[in-house]
Amino acid sequence: MSDAFNWLYSDVVKDHFMNPKNVYEPDEGFKADAQGMTGNVKCGDQMLFMLKVKDDVIEDVRWKTYGCASAIASTSMLSEVIKGMGIREAYNIKPEDIVKRLGGLPDNKIHCSVLGDKALRAAIDDHLAKTGREGAFRNEGVKIICTCLNISDRDIEDAVKQGARDWEGLQERTKIGTVCGGCKKEAEELLHEYVHIFAED
Amino acid sequence: METRKVYMDYNATTPLHPAVKDAMVRDLELYANASSMHQDGRAARARVEEARRAVAELIGAGADPERVVFTSGGSESNNTVFATAFHLGRKGPRRAIITTSIEHPCVLNAALWLKDEGFPVTFLKVDQHGKIDMDEFKAALGPETLLVSIMAANNEIGTIQDLAEIGRLAKAAGALFHSDATQAAGKIPVGVDEWKADYLTLSCHKIYGPKGVGALYIRKGAPIEPLIRGGHQEHGHRAGTYNNVGILGFGEAARLAKAELAEYAARVGALRNRLRDGIVAAIPKVKVNGHPVQVLPNTLNVSFPGAEGEAILLYLDLAGIEVSTGSACASGSLEPSHVLLATGVGPELAHGSIRFSLGRLSTEDDVDYVLSILPGVIKRLRAMSTVEA
Ligand SMILES: Cc1ncc(COP(=O)(O)O)c(C=O)c1O
Ligand code: FES
Numbered sequence: 408m409s410d411a412f413n414w415l416y417s418d419v420v421k422d423h424f425m426n427p428k429n430v431y432e433p434d435e436g437f438k439a440d441a442q443g444m445t446g447n448v449k450c451g452d453q454m455l456f457m458l459k460v461k462d463d464v465i466e467d468v469r470w471k472t473y474g475c476a477s478a479i480a481s482t483s484m485l486s487e488v489i490k491g492m493g494i495r496e497a498y499n500i501k502p503e504d505i506v507k508r509l510g511g512l513p514d515n516k517i518h519c520s521v522l523g524d525k526a527l528r529a530a531i532d533d534h535l536a537k538t539g540r541e542g543a544f545r546n547e548g549v550k551i552i553c554t555c556l557n558i559s560d561r562d563i564e565d566a567v568k569q570g571a572r573d574w575e576g577l578q579e580r581t582k583i584g585t586v587c588g589g590c591k592k593e594a595e596e597l598l599h600e601y602v603h604i605f606a607e608d
Numbered sequence: 609m610e611t612r613k614v615y616m617d618y619n620a621t622t623p624l625h626p627a628v629k630d631a632m633v634r635d636l637e638l639y640a641n642a643s644s645m646h647q648d649g650r651a652a653r654a655r656v657e658e659a660r661r662a663v664a665e666l667i668g669a670g671a672d673p674e675r676v677v678f679t680s681g682g683s684e685s686n687n688t689v690f691a692t693a694f695h696l697g698r699k700g701p702r703r704a705i706i707t708t709s710i711e712h713p714c715v716l717n718a719a720l721w722l723k724d725e726g727f728p729v730t731f732l733k734v735d736q737h738g739k740i741d742m743d744e745f746k747a748a749l750g751p752e753t754l755l756v757s758i759m760a761a762n763n764e765i766g767t768i769q770d771l772a773e774i775g776r777l778a779k780a781a782g783a784l785f786h787s788d789a790t791q792a793a794g795k796i797p798v799g800v801d802e803w804k805a806d807y808l809t810l811s812c813h814k815i816y817g818p819k820g821v822g823a824l825y826i827r828k829g830a831p832i833e834p835l836i837r838g839g840h841q842e843h844g845h846r847a848g849t850y851n852n853v854g855i856l857g858f859g860e861a862a863r864l865a866k867a868e869l870a871e872y873a874a875r876v877g878a879l880r881n882r883l884r885d886g887i888v889a890a891i892p893k894v895k896v897n898g899h900p901v902q903v904l905p906n907t908l909n910v911s912f913p914g915a916e917g918e919a920i921l922l923y924l925d926l927a928g929i930e931v932s933t934g935s936a937c938a939s940g941s942l943e944p945s946h947v948l949l950a951t952g953v954g955p956e957l958a959h960g961s962i963r964f965s966l967g968r969l970s971t972e973d974d975v976d977y978v979l980s981i982l983p984g985v986i987k988r989l990r991a992m993s994t995v996e997a
Binding site: 421425427448449454455587 | 914915916917918919922923926943944954955956959991992993994995
């Protein structure tokens with residue numbers, strides 16, 4: 408356990424965990440233009456992101472989470488970083504960038520930092536939909552398919568390129584879907600698509 | 609800034625009892641191999657045998673101390689029993705294993721290994737309080753049952769099983785009966801005869817002794833297959849040069865645990881109740897897990913809906929309070945505690961659960977300090993939560 412806990416004492420993480428920034432307070436009267444929710448309490452974490460957007464620039468942000476310390480600290484950091492940022496740039500922030508700013512997280516905690524990032528994208532997608540541009544950023548960046556284990560569409564593609572041909576083969580290589588199982592349907596669709604693209608002659 | 613430190617993770621491990629430490633320090637000087645025939649060897653061996661008597665007495669086997677075999681801990685003792693079942697099952701007609709769904713991973717994984725090897729294994733379900741279902745147990749027992757392995761008390765929720773009845777039923781079916789008493793010893797009375805146990809597992813670091821020492825009680829006549837082969841130490845049941853210092857510490861810890869048992873149970877039980885009642889009074893919508901009465905005196909497991917367990921743990925840690933959570937976010941998967949899930953606590957609640965385990969050095973001040981910090985932590989996490997409490 409000790410490895411997983413050493414990070415807490417990186418002062419940046421500790422500060423964001425103890426005094427998380429931009430947490431939603433009901434009494435404050437924050438009016439969001441767009442919001443996005445991700446995760447599943449059954450998996451142990453869930454995140455809600457709310458945005459105020461003007462001319463495609465993020466003016467202000469609030470968030471709420473049912474999540475662990477790493478999720479709290481990394482989302483707090485993310486919420487600071489995206490203030491004043493254009494929505495396209497914000498959409499393409501990588502969880503790794505946030506982790507770097509935090510001074511690192513242990514490997515098994517990286518998953519927790521993805522949650523805020525994913526909720527942010529959902530909120531930006533909501534904004535796009537509300538402004539008549541539904542799915543405009545669909546093809547940007549990688550998409551996390553299995554939120555429990557932080558497995559992206561790119562990882563599934565790689566597994567297929569390395570020989571995965573069915574669900575069992577994919578699980579053997581990635582452990583995808585072994586926590587809540589909620590990602591199975593989407594992952595199987597992608598698996599078939601990639602097998603079709605990369606492995607059928 | 610000097611933060612106050614409150615240790616409430618005694619089920620994970622315990623600090624050395626000062627008397628145990630003194631005894632071990634004294635023994636460090638005596639370096640001789642306890643198997644050697646010369647004077648110093650015999651002196652070292654005498655101390656090992658004295659420790660063996662103390663451990664035997666703690667579990668009601670004082671008349672038969674040579675039935676206690678020293679090991680490296682609870683995990684080794686449990687694995688030795690399952691290795692024995694493996695050898696017996698390969699040769700004999702009895703092959704079926706009965707255990708529970710709430711065992712420590714060292715039993716669960718050993719049972720899964722036997723299952724992989726083709727042995728029929730039943731993982732008994734438990735009710736909402738963590739007690740096994742006696743009807744399911746009776747139905748599972750049969751002429752093919754080789755081994756029944758049921759823990760005396762659970763490490764996460766503290767629930768105590770009806771060991772005497774379980775042992776009686778297991779023996780009536782002709783099965784071998786093992787109980788992992790790692791968490792029970794030193795906290796409640798343990799009796800190998802009352803429980804009709806053929807095998808009983810103990811671990812020294814849970815009773816204020818050193819880590820890396822344990823014991824397996826093996827009833828006279830019960831078969832045993834060594835996990836570690838080598839020299840003829842421990843009648844060939846467990847090879848390896850005696851860990852004198854550890855074993856001596858174990859003996860002293862066992863002696864103290866037996867002497868202090870009644871006082872411990874009353875005092876620690878009162879503190880645990882104070883903590884439990886304080887939490888229930890100060891924090892809305894909590895759920896106390898485990899059995900209301902048949903529970904270890906020191907253990908309190910509570911679910912806090914709307915607040916995530918690891919975040920609770922680390923906010924408490926920042927305030928110097930050391931507890932544990934069953935949900936294993938820290939291990940990379942978000943699998944919530946298998947014990948809580950088995951008692952029917954849903955994954956949402958299981959993720960927000962904390963185990964407080966008290967011990968010898970716990971005080972009323974400790975409990976009150978936790979009660980001064982915890983409600984604020986839960987309130988804060990619930991305020992930022994996406995989940996309604
Ligand atoms: C119920 C139970 N069994 C076995 C063990 C393992 O004991 P050891 O750490 O000595 O291997 C533990 C310790 O966590 C336990 O709580
Ligand atoms: S999203 Fe839970 S297992 Fe993949």
